[in-house]
Amino acid sequence: MEANTRSTGRLPAAFLTPGSSSFMDFLSDQSPEMLPGNRSLPPLQGAIEAPHGTTIVAASFPGGVVLAGDRRATMGNMIAQRDIEKVFPADEYSAVGIAGTAGLAVEMVKLFQLELEHFEKVEGAQLSLEGKANRLSTMIRSNLAMAMQGLAVVPLFAGYDVDREKGRIFSYDVTGGRSEETGYAATGSGSIFARGSMKKLYREDLTQEQALTLVVQALYDAADDDSATGGPDVARRIYPIVTVITDEGFRRLTDQESSEIARSILERRLEQPDGPRAALL
Amino acid sequence: MSTPFYVSPQQAMADRAEYARKGIARGRSLVVLQYADGIVFVGENPSRALHKFSEIYDRIGFAAAGKYNEYENLRIGGVRYADLRGYTYDRDDVTARGLANVYAQTLGTIFSSAAEKPYEVELVVAEVGSEPEGDQIYRLPHDGSIVDEHGSVAVGGNSEQISSFLDQRHRDGMTLAEALKLAVQALSREPGGGEREIPAERLEVAVLDRTRPQQRKFKRIVGRQLARLLGTEAAATTPTDAPSDAEDGDSTDTGTGSASGSTEETGK
Numbered sequence: 001m002e003a004n005t006r007s008t009g010r011l012p013a014a015f016l017t018p019g020s021s022s023f024m025d026f027l028s029d030q031s032p033e034m035l036p037g038n039r040s041l042p043p044l045q046g047a048i049e050a051p052h053g054t055t056i057v058a059a060s061f062p063g064g065v066v067l068a069g070d071r072r073a074t075m076g077n078m079i080a081q082r083d084i085e086k087v088f089p090a091d092e093y094s095a096v097g098i099a100g101t102a103g104l105a106v107e108m109v110k111l112f113q114l115e116l117e118h119f120e121k122v123e124g125a126q127l128s129l130e131g132k133a134n135r136l137s138t139m140i141r142s143n144l145a146m147a148m149q150g151l152a153v154v155p156l157f158a159g160y161d162v163d164r165e166k167g168r169i170f171s172y173d174v175t176g177g178r179s180e181e182t183g184y185a186a187t188g189s190g191s192i193f194a195r196g197s198m199k200k201l202y203r204e205d206l207t208q209e210q211a212l213t214l215v216v217q218a219l220y221d222a223a224d225d226d227s228a229t230g231g232p233d234v235a236r237r238i239y240p241i242v243t244v245i246t247d248e249g250f251r252r253l254t255d256q257e258s259s260e261i262a263r264s265i266l267e268r269r270l271e272q273p274d275g276p277r278a279a280l281l
Numbered sequence: 282m283s284t285p286f287y288v289s290p291q292q293a294m295a296d297r298a299e300y301a302r303k304g305i306a307r308g309r310s311l312v313v314l315q316y317a318d319g320i321v322f323v324g325e326n327p328s329r330a331l332h333k334f335s336e337i338y339d340r341i342g343f344a345a346a347g348k349y350n351e352y353e354n355l356r357i358g359g360v361r362y363a364d365l366r367g368y369t370y371d372r373d374d375v376t377a378r379g380l381a382n383v384y385a386q387t388l389g390t391i392f393s394s395a396a397e398k399p400y401e402v403e404l405v406v407a408e409v410g411s412e413p414e415g416d417q418i419y420r421l422p423h424d425g426s427i428v429d430e431h432g433s434v435a436v437g438g439n440s441e442q443i444s445s446f447l448d449q450r451h452r453d454g455m456t457l458a459e460a461l462k463l464a465v466q467a468l469s470r471e472p473g474g475g476e477r478e479i480p481a482e483r484l485e486v487a488v489l490d491r492t493r494p495q496q497r498k499f500k501r502i503v504g505r506q507l508a509r510l511l512g513t514e515a516a517a518t519t520p521t522d523a524p525s526d527a528e529d530g531d532s533t534d535t536g537t538g539s540a541s542g543s544t545e546e547t548g549k
């Protein structure tokens with residue numbers, strides 16, 4: 001079937017058959033071998049060594065949501081890549097950050113972006129934020145066989161809900177289990193430390209600027225205690241990827257903007273290595 | 282059993298072509314024009330939900346006249362083709378030329394297959410380039426031929442008359458407001474030679490705008506922005522034919538038009 005799309009021949013009947021608005025459904029009929037979940041792995045001993053992405057954090061504020069990720073990918077105890085990108089726009093009003101096996105995760109994001117775009121083009125309307133979150137859930141579930149062999153992908157999904165007029169965050173487990181988080185969330189190996197950091201700093205009435213600083217503080221704390229998470233690399237000018245989604249849509253902070261936030265945090269950490277302190281009572 | 286009448290192949294094809302053309306002529310015409318920043322699609326369409334124009338891929342738009350269920354099928358087929366191709370290779374490997382070929386083959390096979398009724402549709406596939414020279418517009422009549430068009434193209438029932446009107450007046454580097462105005466003028470012409478008014482609510486307008494920062498260049502022009510583009514223009518053209526007035530009106534138009542474009546964009 002696939003050969004037909006490469007040649008300039010007539011569109012195969014399946015292309016012209018009315019039906020699902022889902023690209024994944026179409027792909028599973030047309031070229032099932034291209035779906036990541038349909039790959040079968042040979043029996044293996046031990047885990048497969050592949051670069052892993054690490055920490056993603058998100059925090060909501062009145063009017064939107066912030067999603068950020070560090071830049072390190074590790075393979076075992078090696079740093080595989082120092083400037084990997086793990087936060088992507090999913091569509092105009094949502095973004096996805098991924099922790100886990102980098103290669104599969106990037107592929108999953110590409111398919112997820114296409115899934116949302118395809119639906120939008122076919123139907124002439126966007127999926128609801130809830131619908132997008134559920135779609136991602138299905139994709140993770142289809143990856144379960146590989147997750148069991150150490151190739152897990154665990155994303156964090158954040159978006160602006162146009163109907164409810166607020167930012168929302170969804171976290172996932174390897175089985176595709178989905179839960180909505182209130183306020184803040186983190187995923188990946190450094191998430192324990194990031195979450196602890198955000199727990200002390202988060203307030204419901206943060207401004208957008210404060211929320212942006214909050215997530216970079218959390219990434220700094222994650223990098224501080226987790227060797228797989230990379231802190232801001234001043235010498236190489238590699239700073240976390242920080243994105244913000246509001247009713248104006250998705251925006252990725254420029255390198256200049258994220259470096260300013262990272263540098264001001266670094267400066268204060270020179271005086272106070274453990275970072276800002278919350279009041280005891 | 283009676284022997285079927287002999288019908289010559291020429292006659293059979295002519296009958297099929299006439300059948301398709303009649304079907305297409307029942308719908309309203311639409312026009313596709315190049316302007317300085319891209320390609321604009323303009324058509325008369327009382328429906329808000331059933332579109333004549335739509336996005337196929339990043340830089341590729343689709344316009345159709347004729348029978349809705351048939352071109353809707355082709356549109357979805359095109360979206361599937363483009364998305365699958367982009368996913369298999371790269372987003373840059375999806376081209377209007379490739380898509381037009383696939384449509385041409387599809388329409389051509391249907392047209393010449395005796396088992397199927399010919400599609401009563403006429404399509405336009407357009408791709409906006411990063412420079413005006415890179416713009417591509419392909420017109421695909423019901424029989425599966427491809428016509429490579431430049432500047433302006435009209436499809437639908439009254440397309441010949443509209444085309445010749447556009448050919449005389451369209452020029453390169455028009456602003457969006459100028460192109461839109463010309464398109465509405467062309468569509469307002471009646472087959473008999475008269476003119477009628479098309480209110481803004483009955484217009485469907487979309488652009489492929491090369492200046493859009495997003496990867497996806499397709500955008501519908503609706504509501505305030507459309508009213509502004511047409512409204513100020515209506516005020517400027519009240520004196521029946523005063524080219525200098527129209528010029529002035531247009532230059533202010535462009536200012537508000539592009540400004541409103543950017544606010545709409547950030548507002549989205």
